[in-house]
Amino acid sequence: SQELEQSPQSLIVQEGKNLTINCTSSKTLYGLYWYKQKYGEGLIFLMMLQKGGEEKSHEKITAKLDEKKQQSSLHITASQPSHAGIYLCGAVYNNDMRFGAGTRLTVKP
Amino acid sequence: NAGVTQTPKFQVLKTGQSMTLQCAQDMNHEYMSWYRQDPGMGLRLIHYSVGAGITDQGEVPNGYNVSRSTTEDFPLRLLSAAPSQTSVYFCASSIRGPPGSGANVLTFGAGSRLTVL
Numbered sequence: 001s002q003e004l005e006q007s008p009q010s011l012i013v014q015e016g017k018n019l020t021i022n023c024t025s026s027k028t029l030y031g032l033y034w035y036k037q038k039y040g041e042g043l044i045f046l047m048m049l050q051k052g053g054e055e056k057s058h059e060k061i062t063a064k065l066d067e068k069k070q071q072s073s074l075h076i077t078a079s080q081p082s083h084a085g086i087y088l089c090g091a092v093y094n095n096d097m098r099f100g101a102g103t104r105l106t107v108k109p
Numbered sequence: 110n111a112g113v114t115q116t117p118k119f120q121v122l123k124t125g126q127s128m129t130l131q132c133a134q135d136m137n138h139e140y141m142s143w144y145r146q147d148p149g150m151g152l153r154l155i156h157y158s159v160g161a162g163i164t165d166q167g168e169v170p171n172g173y174n175v176s177r178s179t180t181e182d183f184p185l186r187l188l189s190a191a192p193s194q195t196s197v198y199f200c201a202s203s204i205r206g207p208p209g210s211g212a213n214v215l216t217f218g219a220g221s222r223l224t225v226l
Contacts, residue, residue, distance in 0.1 A: 004151075006151075009149075031141075033214070033215075040220075040222070041219055042217040042218055042219045042220050043152075043201075043215075043216070043217040044201060044217075045214050045216070048214060077211075086152060088152065090152075090215075096142070096157055096167055097142075097153055097154070097215060098152075098154065099144075099151045099152040099153075100151055100166070101149055101150055101151035102151050107221070
């Protein structure tokens with residue numbers, strides 16, 4: 001999607017390390033979704049952020065929304081091999097959902 | 110509780126052939142959509158439907174047709190396949206459309222990998 005840019009495109013971390021993935025929108029954000037895709041499979045919903053400053057956590061994954069910067073970050077603490085996959089952010093523009101190109105995360109044991 | 114079911118999982122076509130990718134959901138979702146996923150480009154919306162009998166174009170609709178005769182089914186048709194349509198296709202649905210409010214989250218199928226030679 002041209003509206004959403006993710007960085008980095010790929011990330012290789014050692015197990016136990018922390019990491020952050022960013023998602024920046026070129027348009028006003030009214031909500032931001034994070035999904036995870038395991039290799040060769042469909043997308044699994046992680047969490048949704050709707051308000052500026054909102055922060056949500058699920059297990060070791062925390063996502064924040066900075067509405068002013070039109071940006072969201074996804075932070076993983078003490079990464080594990082089970083965190084490996086492609087992380088995609090999504091947002092609604094003009095009544096349909098668009099996605100970023102994804103960040104491919106590899107966790108080395 | 111099947112969720113969103115896509116068939117086939119894999120398909121190889123020759124240029125010019127036609128085929129239909131099937132998508133069915135058993136959650137009584139009003140909104141359904143088709144995306145294609147290509148390396149480096151993420152997911153791009155092809156077509157979507159906010160209810161039976163209603164369809165609309167997304168970001169990359171050319172070369173694809175859809176129909177929504179029932180709430181459950183949303184097939185994607187390729188009338189004359191081209192190598193540029195080689196991709197992984199995902200069907201997704203949500204309770205009501207379009208997604209983006211409250212708990213209205215998109216649920217995805219497992220994907221259909223299409224190769225056009």
